[in-house]
Amino acid sequence: MRIVRRLAPLVVLVLAAVLPWSTVDIPGLFDGPLNSPGTLQLLASCLVFGGLAMGYDLLFGRAGLLSFGHALYFAGGAYGTDVLITHAHWPLWTAAPVALAGTVVLAAVLGAVALRTTGIAFAMVTLAFAQVGVVLVNRDPGGLTGGEEGLPLDGHGIPGPLIGVANTVNLYWLALAFLAVAVFLVHRVDGAPLGRVLAGLRDDERRVSVLGLSPYRFKLVAFSLSGGIAALAGVVYTLLVGGASPRMAGTDLTLSLLIMVVLGGPGTRWGPVLGGILYTYLDQRLTSAGGHLPGPLAQPLFLLGAVFVLAVYFVPGGLAGLRRRLPRLGGLPRRPTARAGGDTLPEGLGLD
Amino acid sequence: MATVVLLTATGLGLAALYFLIAAGLSLVFGLAGVLNFAHGLFLSVGAYATWWAAQRWGFAAAVVFGVACAAAVGALVELAMIRPLYKRPTEQVLVTVGLSLAGVALLEAVWGADSRPFPRPQWTRQVVTVLGARVPADRLLLFGAAVVVLAGLTAFLRFTRHGLVIRAGVEDRAMVSALGIDVRRSFTLVFAIGGGLAGLAGALGGVYFGSVSPEQGASLLIFAFIVVVIGGMGSVAGTALAAVAVGLVQQFVNYYGTGGAGDVCVVALLAIVLLARPHGISGRVAA
Numbered sequence: 001m002r003i004v005r006r007l008a009p010l011v012v013l014v015l016a017a018v019l020p021w022s023t024v025d026i027p028g029l030f031d032g033p034l035n036s037p038g039t040l041q042l043l044a045s046c047l048v049f050g051g052l053a054m055g056y057d058l059l060f061g062r063a064g065l066l067s068f069g070h071a072l073y074f075a076g077g078a079y080g081t082d083v084l085i086t087h088a089h090w091p092l093w094t095a096a097p098v099a100l101a102g103t104v105v106l107a108a109v110l111g112a113v114a115l116r117t118t119g120i121a122f123a124m125v126t127l128a129f130a131q132v133g134v135v136l137v138n139r140d141p142g143g144l145t146g147g148e149e150g151l152p153l154d155g156h157g158i159p160g161p162l163i164g165v166a167n168t169v170n171l172y173w174l175a176l177a178f179l180a181v182a183v184f185l186v187h188r189v190d191g192a193p194l195g196r197v198l199a200g201l202r203d204d205e206r207r208v209s210v211l212g213l214s215p216y217r218f219k220l221v222a223f224s225l226s227g228g229i230a231a232l233a234g235v236v237y238t239l240l241v242g243g244a245s246p247r248m249a250g251t252d253l254t255l256s257l258l259i260m261v262v263l264g265g266p267g268t269r270w271g272p273v274l275g276g277i278l279y280t281y282l283d284q285r286l287t288s289a290g291g292h293l294p295g296p297l298a299q300p301l302f303l304l305g306a307v308f309v310l311a312v313y314f315v316p317g318g319l320a321g322l323r324r325r326l327p328r329l330g331g332l333p334r335r336p337t338a339r340a341g342g343d344t345l346p347e348g349l350g351l352d
Numbered sequence: 353m354a355t356v357v358l359l360t361a362t363g364l365g366l367a368a369l370y371f372l373i374a375a376g377l378s379l380v381f382g383l384a385g386v387l388n389f390a391h392g393l394f395l396s397v398g399a400y401a402t403w404w405a406a407q408r409w410g411f412a413a414a415v416v417f418g419v420a421c422a423a424a425v426g427a428l429v430e431l432a433m434i435r436p437l438y439k440r441p442t443e444q445v446l447v448t449v450g451l452s453l454a455g456v457a458l459l460e461a462v463w464g465a466d467s468r469p470f471p472r473p474q475w476t477r478q479v480v481t482v483l484g485a486r487v488p489a490d491r492l493l494l495f496g497a498a499v500v501v502l503a504g505l506t507a508f509l510r511f512t513r514h515g516l517v518i519r520a521g522v523e524d525r526a527m528v529s530a531l532g533i534d535v536r537r538s539f540t541l542v543f544a545i546g547g548g549l550a551g552l553a554g555a556l557g558g559v560y561f562g563s564v565s566p567e568q569g570a571s572l573l574i575f576a577f578i579v580v581v582i583g584g585m586g587s588v589a590g591t592a593l594a595a596v597a598v599g600l601v602q603q604f605v606n607y608y609g610t611g612g613a614g615d616v617c618v619v620a621l622l623a624i625v626l627l628a629r630p631h632g633i634s635g636r637v638a639a
Contacts, residue, residue, distance in 0.1 A: 066442060113623055120387045120585075123445070124577045125626060128619045131574050139612035251574070255449050262446055299461045305454025312446045313436070 009183075009270075016176055019043075020169045031288075037168040041240070042284055044168070044175035046277040048237050051175075051182035053260040053276030055229030058186050060258065061266030062195065063222045064202030066123045068254050069110075069130030073227035075137065075249035076103035077234025082244040083144055085157040092158050096235045100228065107227025108220065115219050118205075133249045150245030153238060162239055171240050178236045182229050183273060189225070190269075198222055202267075256283070259308045265320030274319050279304065357485035359603050365491035365560060367599025368498030372553035373576035374583065374591045375505060376426075376546025382522040382586020384539045385441055386434060389448040391550055391576070392569030393455040398422035398551025399564040400459060403470055411473040419551040426547020430540050438536075452570070459566040467565035470558035490559050497556055501549060502592050509588065514541060522586040575602075578618060582625045597621065 022034045030039045052074060059065040080099025084090045090098075114125045140147035155163050161170045189195045197218045200208045205215050238244050247253065256279065264275020286300035315322060373395060380388050402418030409417070433451065437444045472490070479486045509515035520528045521535050528535050550569075557572065558564045575598060583594030598618050606614030 066445065113627065117626055120381070120385075120441070120445075121581060121626070123387060124581045125622065127574060128578050128581075128622050132616050132619050135612045135615040141610070141612070251570070252453075255453060258446065258449060259453075299457035301453050302457035302461060305450045305452075305457060309433070309447055309450035309454065312443050312450065316443070 013176075013180060016047075017173065020172060035169070037165045040168045040172045042281070044172040044240050045237075045284065046280045047172075047175040047179045048233050048240065049257075049260065049280040050273040050276035051179040052230060052233040053257055053264065053272040053279075054179075054182045054186050055226050055233065056257045057261045057266055057272035058189060058198075058222055058226040058229070060261050061268070061272065062186075062190070062202065063198040063219060065219060065223070066119075067114075067126040067223075068123050068251065069114075069126030069128075069133075070226070070230055070257055071249050071251065071253035072110075072130040072133040073103050073107050073230035074234040074237075074253065075133055075244070076106055076227075077231030078238040078244040078248050079137065079145060079151070079234075080231070081235045082151050082153055082238050086151060086154040087144060089154075090157060092162075092239075095157065099235060100231050103231035103234075104224055104228040107231075108224040111220050111223035111227070115216055115223065127251065127254075130249070130251065130254065134246065134251070137246045137249045145244070145246075148246055150243055152243040158239070171236075175236055175240060178232060179273070181232070185225070185229060187269065189222075194218065194221065199267075256304075259304065261318075263308065263311055263318050265318030268318070268320035271318050271320030278319075353483070354485035355607075357483045358487055359607055360600065361482065361485070361487040361491045361495075363600040363603035364596065365494040365599075366603060367595040367597075368494040369553050369557055369560065369572060370576055370579045370599055371498045371592050371595035372501060372549050372556070373572055374579040374595055375501070375588055376542075376549040377576055378580045378583060378585055378587065378591045379518065379522075379542045380546045381580065383518055383525070383535075383542050384430075384434070384438075385525075386448070387441075387445045388546070389445065389573070390429060390451040390455065391448075391546065392573035393452045394422045394426050394547040394550035395554040395557070395569035395572065396456065396459055396564075396566055397425050397554070398547075399470075399554030399558050399568060400463060401551070402555035403468060403558060403564050406471045411471075415552070415555045418555045419548045422551025422554065423544045423548035426550070427540050427544040429547075430543035434543070435536070435539075456566045456570065463566070465566060467563040467568075470562055470564050472559050472562060494556050494560060497552065498592075498595075501552070502588070505545075505588055514538065518542060575618065578622050582622055 020035045020040060025033045030036075030042070032039050034040075056067075056070050059067050059070070077099055080102055081092070081095050084095035084099060085092060088095075110126075110129050114122055114129065117125055137145045138148055145151055161167055162174070189198070197208060197213060201215050201218060208215050208218075234244075234248065237248070257276075260275040260279040261272045262275070263279060264273065265271025282304060283300050286303060311318070373391065376394075377388060377391050380386055380391075398418040398421060400418075401421035402414045405414035405417040408414075429448075429451065433447050434444055437447060475489060478489045480489050480492060481487070509519055517528060517533055517535065517538050518541070521538055525535055553572070554564075554569070557568060561568070579591060579594045579598050582598065583590035583592070598621070601621060602614040602618050604614070605617045606612070609617075
């Protein structure tokens with residue numbers, strides 16, 4: 001049983017990797033066969049947001065930090081790469097690492113200020129910082145960001161296999177690789193002492209500081225790492241959609257990350273990934289099907305927001321929590337986890 | 353000189369909007385501990401209700417209608433959605449986030465995503481001469497409304513029994529409950545007041561911007577959050593001070609600096625205040 005549980009993710013990964021060779025047509029779910037560029041593009045977006053949601057959960061579900069500014073780091077990776085390639089004419093191989101490193105430094109600096117506050121004030125401060133990003137991107141300083149139009153990616157700096165509709169499959173593999181890296185990183189943190197401390201901070205910060213550990217430092221490490229994963233997601237997403245747009249910096253993006261994580265199951269091993277994939281799929285499909293639905297149902301955000309509100313009341317713990325609440329279908333017995341304060345947010349880290 | 357007066361008047365008009373939104377947010381947060389993302393929705397509801405009614409009745413009646421609608425929505429949201437979740441603060445935030453997304457999408461579905469021209473009364477388009485500067489009358493309307501609300505709210509908090517319970521609740525909620533007072537009724541009241549004030553901000557924002565759009569609430573909300581944090585959560589006077597500071601800084605820097613620099617300065621102001629005084633200008637007192 002244990003071996004099956006350990007191998008299952010690998011099997012899924014291999015299946016996802018060989019999926020572009022399949023020509024199966026699933027009517028209803030996708031518009032074309034699985035290996036058509038449109039379907040691969042949709043799947044790749046889902047994978048990027050799955051990884052992004054996993055990185056966000058490092059803050060929200062695992063460390064209990066409610067950040068409303070995560071879009072800033074996603075946009076940092078996206079715009080950083082795009083600006084360096086399009087305006088400075090750097091090749092991708094240097095632009096992407098520099099954008100990534102720059103965004104991590106940005107996350108560390110802003111995190112150092114924001115983490116001096118806690119709880120709701122932290123949420124508001126991160127929101128305000130991200131708002132600066134939105135303003136900068138929209139005001140188009142020096143013609144750098146392209147303003148509200150966004151900045152299309154200049155193809156000269158990008159290796160050939162990553163350009164063009166026919167090469168969508170390579171971008172799909174890139175997205176899959178990013179998801180694997182994000183999941184690997186977060187799971188490594190879960191298993192490491194850092195993960196234990198973060199879980200401790202989430203449950204009872206005072207106790208952690210009584211033990212002689214500095215909550216501030218651990219939170220800052222988590223914040224920077226999470227920002228780095230978001231920046232990497234931004235790099236991959238820019239390549240995928242061929243440019244950066246102000247929507248990537250907006251508060252709505254952070255809010256949808258929150259929805260993904262809560263729908264999937266904060267603090268669980270796979271919940272955030274599932275939530276990210278499902279939300280992105282529904283969002284894109286509902287948007288394209290929007291014209292055919294009557295009244296407010298034509299607005300994807302109306303449906304997703306309503307489902308989200310219902311989920312908060314009736315499915316605490318998200319999709320991953322459902323398995324625990326339904327009668328056990330051969331699941332492993334679980335240790336009950338002691339929780340402070342009686343809030344039912346993230347549960348159970350010790351599943352390894 | 354004329355430019356300075358005009359900028360000050362515009363900044364104060366903006367500050368009035370921020371104050372109207374932030375006062376409700378601040379009381380809701382100070383008393384009930386709820387970070388209310390749906391507050392922008394209350395504002396949009398007020399704006400659209402006023403816009404709808406202004407085409408049928410007079411402007412004043414329309415504003416009253418808009419405020420009443422927004423207050424009703426505020427009370428309803430507290431009763432139906434927030435109440436079951438007290439003691440679970442993160443889930444409250446999540447519910448208001450979902451509500452704001454779904455509510456704005458609903459407004460878009462009904463009235464379209466594009467902004468609609470707001471039927472401004474003729475007299476708000478006139479220009480008044482103040483200290484040699486020609487100031488649009490709507491700025492004065494906004495500022496006057498905010499001063500009246502500030503006075504009314506302060507009097508309400510200071511001289512009525514409900515106000516007393518709210519002030520006590522902000523300071524120590526557990527103690528008020530222990531004295532046998534049902535604080536939850538005050539929660540509903542505070543949500544209704546906050547909703548009504550946000551609705552008023554929506555109606556006056558319609559006059560100020562000349563149009564209404566579903567997204568308007570969300571963009572004002574972020575600066576209102578900043579005002580709440582700078583002012584100290586739960587403090588009406590602190591909120592008023594912070595609103596004036598934020599509005600003036602934003603206007604002046606946006607005019608004399610490059611575009612968007614004012615918004616950046618406001619966030620920098622927030623960072624400085626937080627580093628120097630983590631609880632905002634005035635700590636936690638509702639007065």
